[in-house]
Amino acid sequence: MNIDNSAALHAPMASVLEMILGALPLPEGPLLDVGCGAGHKTALLRSTLNVAGSLVGIDCDREALSAAARGGMWAIAGDAHMLPLRTACCGAAVCLATLGMLHDQRTALRELRRVVRPGGWLVVVTATTAWTFWSVRLRDWIQALLAERERRRVDLLLTTPEPAVDLATLIRDAGWREVRAGAFVIETGDEMSRRVLPLISQNSARQQLTPARLREYDALVADADMELLPLMLVATGW
Numbered sequence: 001m002n003i004d005n006s007a008a009l010h011a012p013m014a015s016v017l018e019m020i021l022g023a024l025p026l027p028e029g030p031l032l033d034v035g036c037g038a039g040h041k042t043a044l045l046r047s048t049l050n051v052a053g054s055l056v057g058i059d060c061d062r063e064a065l066s067a068a069a070r071g072g073m074w075a076i077a078g079d080a081h082m083l084p085l086r087t088a089c090c091g092a093a094v095c096l097a098t099l100g101m102l103h104d105q106r107t108a109l110r111e112l113r114r115v116v117r118p119g120g121w122l123v124v125v126t127a128t129t130a131w132t133f134w135s136v137r138l139r140d141w142i143q144a145l146l147a148e149r150e151r152r153r154v155d156l157l158l159t160t161p162e163p164a165v166d167l168a169t170l171i172r173d174a175g176w177r178e179v180r181a182g183a184f185v186i187e188t189g190d191e192m193s194r195r196v197l198p199l200i201s202q203n204s205a206r207q208q209l210t211p212a213r214l215r216e217y218d219a220l221v222a223d224a225d226m227e228l229l230p231l232m233l234v235a236t237g238w
């Protein structure tokens, strides 16, 4: 299994991203992509948002940035906790599959608030966070959700569980307003996405949980249903 194959790994998220971004207004100024990586989402961002103007990507991985630049964005090396940008210089921002990797999410969200002009929006997508900070508390919610999905026979389900509310609080505390959050269960039949998302999350979970929470977490992931469920949290703020 190649966990560096990010394009294939993130493919199941495309339909959700398109839906969320499609409902947002065109940014009035450059669109910022924090943690842009190799720019796998550049084409999707441009086509869904109809962004003809500048797309600015920031990442700490210079090798990935070279690829992002070739894909047609302004690629800048920098740290999400201290963005190398002027205040209010961007029209809107996205932070995709990156927030869960940051050691200080509050600072990064405040930095995003600083560089996006008042009235501009932010979209955060995170798959890993649900499996790290909130995974133990998710047990009942996931089971209810699985039952509901079975009843309605749908592949993609949006709901607002406790972890999404927590993500909303985090974003609101960083100065964003009108924050809305939801969680998506994604089932694509894509074996790699089904296996890799929880795998990545388990690694970061192990570093962050206390020994007691870790034992509880191990008990949780021992349940195959839980482990194979890709879950994605999405939040927007203004």
Ligand SMILES: C[S@@+](CC[C@H](N)C(=O)[O-])C[C@H]1O[C@@H](n2cnc3c(N)ncnc32)[C@H](O)[C@@H]1O
Binding pocket: 006, 010, 034, 035, 036, 037, 038, 039, 040, 041, 058, 059, 060, 061, 064, 078, 079, 080, 081, 095, 096, 097, 098, 101, 102
């Ligand atoms: C899973 S990748 C997601 C890439 C891209 N957003 C996408 O959806 O395809 C996470 C990215 O966050 C970057 N990253 C992690 N910590 C960072 C930090 N402190 N500052 C800037 N970028 C960071 C990594 O280098 C990596 O490219």
